[in-house]
Amino acid sequence: MAGARGILWLAGAALRADRRGAAVNAVAACVGAAALVLFLALGLGVGAAARRLFPADARLVEVVPARVSLGGVLGGGRLDDDAVARLRALPGAAAAWPRLPLGVPVSASEPAGGLGGRWPSGLALQLPLVGVDPALVADDVAPGAFADPPPGEPIPIVLARRLVEVYDRTLAPAWNLRRLPPGVSLVGVELPVRIGHSIVAGASEARVAPERLRLAGLSDRVPLYAVAVPIETVRRLHREYGKGEPAYGQVTVLAARPEDVPSLAAAVRRMGFSVDEGERATAERVATIVKVTTGALVLLAVTMCGLAALAIAQALSASVRGRARELAVLQALGAAPADVRRIVLAEGAAIGLAGGLAGALLARGLAALGDAAAARLLPDLPFRPESFFLFPPWLLALGVAVPVLAAIAGALGPAAAAARIDPARTLA
Amino acid sequence: MIRLRGVTKRFRDGAREVAVLRGVDLDVAPGELVAIVGPSGSGKSTLLHVAGALDRDFEGEAVVAGTALGGLDDAARAELRNRAVGFVFQSFNLLPALSALENVMLPGILRRPGPDGRIAEIRARARDALLRVGLADRAEAPPSRLSGGERQRVALARALLSRPAVLLADEPTGNLDAASGADVIRLFSELARGGVSVLVVTHEERVSDAATRVLRLSDGRLG
Known part of the structure; x- marks a missing residue:
């Protein structure tokens, strides 16, 4: 049996002999490959953008007090330490972290250090602070960096990662503040605030103390609309301002496994609490829409690859019929039927490879055009991705492999027909 | 060498079976040029x-x-054709x-890669074969730009690339003018003198005149 190099040499010679036919078939494979790569890249890109917009953790259950509660009758009602302990003990629960909103007003009237620009004169912002368990954001801050600080030290805060995007796309341009360069580390930035001061007339506390908030990290586990501080800091401030022991506003329960979430949510409801599924449901809806749309487009692309395979099958069948004598001559010169089969398969594979490579490049080019058009036509809204397409290496490999396999599949029939050629009868 | 004993070949023609060869015995020794003559369809x-x-x-x-053909599978028969048998056809079959050179390279390309399996080496051997048949200067020409005699010499160079022990030619001068045919016959004689077993099927006297033996095939029997 001839070696692989010999087979490739002969396949290349056959393709050179019919350059036009090979090019037409490669174009068919190219279109299928380009569609496949482009649609999948779009699905991946839009999916990634959606996950940035709705970074729902599949293992988190957000527990809130029921809107209508029978309180102690069913054991629900107030979210206190006892409730947290019972939530933590539920089957399938790995942890439970309470959130405690700060009942003391906090305001800021100057920009954070290092982010200065033209801060509007007289502008003061009311900052909603919420205390969270340091364990909730342990993966997003340096060890020990998120704890109630000693007197004189700035209070560590954690912001929602999405808040940076909102700042960059809305606040910064509106207030003529400097945008954050991509990838910049904000950790350590400090914001001067006044504890006890409210922008609402008459709502300030009797004691207003200057304080500094220092960014300890960014996290997807803290609310977008609040500044997260250590829960012990909130408790301390409540003591200092005589606020008593308000109930927790929310408890985040971490399921041991994503599949435990439904039973855990049901158990929470049986305890008399509600589960806040707003963001999770939206994230799941968006993910489903993206997956279904991507799936439909990929199905279309796979169909195009299938049609390319049929075109290649038809063209190679005609080619084999047309050069039956040449293939018989090759057999007379020492080609076994298996060699003839491999030559035709190699022709198909080469067509698929050329089409796949061209298709992958075409998809990259079309994606670049699409991104350029989006950048020009779409407003600069938060969470608008730089690119709507993602091209991981495996996708490019898939974009080449699928047309190659489709072309080989299309070549199987013609290759079998070529191997059945009887040289003695054909050359007679 | 070639040795056939009692070879019978039948074709099916619709419902009936037709014997084309009937118990043919034939020996072609190394160095012999044997011509088979006979009417068309014999x-x-x-x-x-x-x-x-x-x-x-x-x-x-x-x-x-030296290889008994009975029982050989497709791959073994292909290998035997590649290493030991050279074919020359009436219609050249290029x-x-x-190009002429690439046509001559084909048997080397089809050989299982070995020490002499590199493409560059096959190309060099193909040039030598073309030189031997006097067509070194036509190596890059496609068959369409070659005369009939040149095409047959390219086909002969292709058959010689593997230095076969057996050369089989089917009406090799049938499409050639007198001068070209004479060239081909001379090359066959040279090969036979070099130890190749040459078996030529022909109906032309000029070929049979050059043969060491002439056998007549009639009604499927050699006489």
Whole structure:
């Protein structure tokens, strides 16, 4: 049996002999490959953008007090330490972290250090602070960096990662503040605030103390609309301002496994609490829409690859019929039927490879055009991705492999027909 | 060498079976140039195909270049054709998309890669073969730009690339003018003198005149 190099040499010679036919078939494979790569890249890109917009953790259950509660009758009602302990003990629960909103007003009237620009004169912002368990954001801050600080030290805060995007796309341009360069580390930035001061007339506390908030990290586990501080800091401030022991506003329960979430949510409801599924449901809806749309487009692309395979099958069948004598001559010169089969398969594979490579490049080019058009036509809204397409290496490999396999599949029939050629009868 | 014993070949023609070869015995020793003559349809080409391991559905015994053909599978017969048998056809059977040189390279390309399996080396050997048939200067020409005589010499160079022990030619001068035919016959004689077993099917006297033996095939029998 001839070696692989010999087979490739002969396949290349056959393709050179019919350059036009090979090019037409490669174009068919190219279109299928380009569609496949482009649609999948779009699905991946839009999916990634959606996950940035709705970074729902599949293992988190957000527990809130029921809107209508029978309180102690069913054991629900107030979210206190006892409730947290019972939530933590539920089957399938790995942890439970309470959130405690700060009942003391906090305001800021100057920009954070290092982010200065033209801060509007007289502008003061009311900052909603919420205390969270340091364990909730342990993966997003340096060890020990998120704890109630000693007197004189700035209070560590954690912001929602999405808040940076909102700042960059809305606040910064509106207030003529400097945008954050991509990838910049904000950790350590400090914001001067006044504890006890409210922008609402008459709502300030009797004691207003200057304080500094220092960014300890960014996290997807803290609310977008609040500044997260250590829960012990909130408790301390409540003591200092005589606020008593308000109930927790929310408890985040971490399921041991994503599949435990439904039973855990049901158990929470049986305890008399509600589960806040707003963001999770939206994230799941968006993910489903993206997956279904991507799936439909990929199905279309796979169909195009299938049609390319049929075109290649038809063209190679005609080619084999047309050069039956040449293939018989090759057999007379020492080609076994298996060699003839491999030559035709190699022709198909080469067509698929050329089409796949061209298709992958075409998809990259079309994606670049699409991104350029989006950048020009779409407003600069938060969470608008730089690119709507993602091209991981495996996708490019898939974009080449699928047309190659489709072309080989299309070549199987013609290759079998070529191997059945009887040289003695054909050359007679 | 070629040794055929009791070779019978039948074709099915609709419901009936027709015997083209009937118990053919033939020996072609190394250094012999044997010519087979006979009328059209007498089975001359079929005899060549049996001797060249192209046709396997026959009865009897066939030994070519020391290898008994009976029981060989497709791959083994292909390997035997590649290493030990050279074919020359009346219609040349050159691949039109390849140059003369590339046509001559084909047997080397089809050989299993070995020490002499590199493409560059095959190309060099093909140039030598073209030089031997006097066509070194036409190496890059496609068959369409060659005369009939040149095409047949390219086909002969292709058959010689593997230095075969057996050369089988089917009406090799049938499409050639007198001068070209004479060139080809001279090359066959040289090969036979070099130890190759040459079996030529022909109906031309100029070929049979050059043969060491002439056998007549009639009604499927050699006489």
